[in-house]
Amino acid sequence: MLKAVVFDMDDTLLSINLSAFLAVYMMDEARLLADIARTNPFSAFATFGSALLNLTNNARDDDDDRTNRAYFNDTVERRSGVPLDDPVIADAFTYYEREVLPRRNDSIIAAHPRSGAHEAVETLLDRGLRIALLTNPSFSRACIECRMGWGDMLDMPFELVTTMENSTRCKPDPRYYLESLDTLDLAPAEVLMVGNDPKRDFPTPDCGIQTAYVGSGKPVRSTWCGSMAEFAEHFDEIEELFYERQERGLLDIVQDTSREK
Template sequence: MKAILFDLDGTLLPLDTDEFIENYMKMLSWEMKALIPPDLFVKKLWDSTYAMINNTDPGKTNKEVFWENFFEGIECEREPVLSKIEDFYKNKFPELKKVMKQNPVSYSILKEAESLGFELVIATNPIFPEIAIRERLRWINAENFSYKLITTYENMHFTKPRLEYYEEILNIIGTNPEECLMVGNDVEEDLVASKLGIKTFLVTDYIINRKGIEPKPDYAGSLKDLLHFIKNTGGRPH
């Protein structure tokens, strides 16, 4: 094994994803209310997110797809909206840390994996800007590891659960699927990586299984189990 791909929300970041998204939507739509009515804003936010998820054009980043869709058919100036959203991520988004449950194991997992020589990838669903993903890494003291890649809506062209998302990661980090382990809590979005030959570890602390699929990971367990698993790998072969 050469590289470990880590999902973030509900995996390294101990939180209930639905609770996080609900609080995020509420807070952001409130901040934007002077420019766009909250109901319309939330609708555009969801529509544009689904546009990213459904996008199959490798020539457009998720960010480009999102904003193309967002500004379609609404009467508002682009610049004030983008400026206000940037301000939100800098000044308000950090408050969402309140929905996180405390669990120091995540830092230990990354520290152990790095010390054993594994390449680290933050393979979070790239529907957020980099500033929001780095902020969430800060919540678990994980912002300063030497990641090979952090997937964001600026640098990726596909989202989970598309196989193209995982193919793009492999291409960027220059690694074969059989040399990787995907660690995640979402049965559909994270375990799909196995279709490419990537080994999978299902983290069960905040497991998501919206479609009631029978999980078939190579490994499964809590974050503590994952720490033991990584310790017992013996490290990356040289």
């Protein structure tokens, strides 16, 4: 039974030039890191960028249970000597992300609510479905809330918002998805993911979570493809397709079990 719908954020519920945002965010944080480390800004940018890349690529051992925040902080400290978890240093970055970054939205980043996003959330809540924001947790809570503010999402009743601080992997690692669902006390068969990224919004390898795709193209693994603006209008169809795909999956399992016997 479908119990919850979980959303990606960037270019799903929020329209944003993500490349422009990342450029501004990384350059600003690298400058801050350079000031603290008393080093060259270009060196600090390389340190910050490589640590973020390793985080998003899940470049660590399977038995590494550190949160994404701890992994990122440890990587930066090893390469720059700056302990990002020092309270004074952490406060400096948090101040930037809460007070400065929200004012960095401009005509190039162009962040604003995606067409149909609020209608989609209202439709799901009216039907009694639970919602969560499964945005890629390669950013802090403060940084994610900045973008949520740009998308008028801060008042949406998400039961979980994934961040650096509460996740141990990034998309598309199934561990990220399964840990998030475990927090929500949900099984993969009870959840529909909504996202626009053909690589990150489909758990890889598959762990039983279906995805409604609102990006460009039509990935084979998607349960439904369309725009975010069409999601609410077509939700009856999406729900039917969800159950049809679930039934086909159960049938495949039964057939595979019969062949093994």
